[in-house]
Amino acid sequence: MGVVGPADLLAAARLLAGAETATDAHFRRAISTAYYALFHHVLAAGATRFLHDGKMDGSAYAVLYRGFSHGRMKTVCEALSLVTLSRGFARLFRRASVSSDMRTFAATFLELQEARHLADYDPLEAFTFEDADAFIGDAETAIMAFDRAESDERDDVLALMLTSGRG
Amino acid sequence: MSEHIDLDLEQIGRTVAQEVAGNLTVEQAEAAEGEDWTGKPAYYFAFLIDEKRERPPGLSLSGRISMRLRDELAARGDYRMPFVRVLGHNNWEKRGRGWAR
Numbered sequence: 722m723g724v725v726g727p728a729d730l731l732a733a734a735r736l737l738a739g740a741e742t743a744t745d746a747h748f749r750r751a752i753s754t755a756y757y758a759l760f761h762h763v764l765a766a767g768a769t770r771f772l773h774d775g776k777m778d779g780s781a782y783a784v785l786y787r788g789f790s791h792g793r794m795k796t797v798c799e800a801l802s803l804v805t806l807s808r809g810f811a812r813l814f815r816r817a818s819v820s821s822d823m824r825t826f827a828a829t830f831l832e833l834q835e836a837r838h839l840a841d842y843d844p845l846e847a848f849t850f851e852d853a854d855a856f857i858g859d860a861e862t863a864i865m866a867f868d869r870a871e872s873d874e875r876d877d878v879l880a881l882m883l884t885s886g887r888g
Numbered sequence: 889m890s891e892h893i894d895l896d897l898e899q900i901g902r903t904v905a906q907e908v909a910g911n912l913t914v915e916q917a918e919a920a921e922g923e924d925w926t927g928k929p930a931y932y933f934a935f936l937i938d939e940k941r942e943r944p945p946g947l948s949l950s951g952r953i954s955m956r957l958r959d960e961l962a963a964r965g966d967y968r969m970p971f972v973r974v975l976g977h978n979n980w981e982k983r984g985r986g987w988a989r
Binding site: 792795799802803804824825828829831832834835836838839843845846847849850851852854855856858859862 | 924925926930943945946947948949950951954955958959962967969971972973974975976978979982983984985987
């Protein structure tokens with residue numbers, strides 16, 4: 722099975738950014754890959770969490786994995802990145818705010834998602850090693866922050882990202 | 889979610905960036921309104937800050953400034969996302985027109 726490992730993606734991003742003859746194209750691909758490292762980390766966490774039989778090679782795992790969408794994850798992260806949750810999200814989460822680790826994850830996810838979009842599609846922008854290095858490091862930091870969050874909180878976030886629950 | 893509020897974005901950005909940057913100097917600050925990849929109104933900031941040091945563990949300077957700006961703007965009732973880029977002298981002039989220009 723071809724599991725998309727976040728560690729492998731981060732390593733690939735570093736290779737691209739650190740290439741001796743790296744150009745704007747390398748930095749763009751590095752930034753995009755850093756976002757996907759974080760993105761796939763969350764997808765794997767969600768599919769694993771909600772599939773109790775541990776069959777990572779089954780269709781159910783793939784269905785859950787592919788059940789996440791960039792847009793829905795953005796909406797949830799926008800809510801989580803605030804110091805105080807909106808009334809709707811506070812009701813869904815049954816808490817007024819999320820942990821500092823979860824906020825760090827959410828805010829960084831949004832940053833990386835926007836950077837990835839510009840890196841992939843914006844011909845007017847130019848990226849540098851400085852940009853790529855920062856985004857790769859931030860992707861790694863966000864992955865660690867997500868993993869450090871309490872499992873209950875993580876479960877709530879994953880469930881909300883996976884469904885179309887109204888915030 | 890957000891309403892338009894007349895803010896001196898550049899000044900807010902510079903102040904927050906300087907607070908987060910500590911001993912490092914924010915030499916230039918740029919801010920622009922735009923739309924994120926979903927078409928939602930957002931802010932784009934670029935700061936000229938020469939870090940000249942090994943990257944400390946944890947979030948990058950741009951990541952930390954972005955989080956503080958999110959708090960600062962939300963406290964003013966503005967929920968637009970601030971996207972932040974920090975560049976040193978070597979790269980400041982190399983940046984394109986897609987971000988905060």
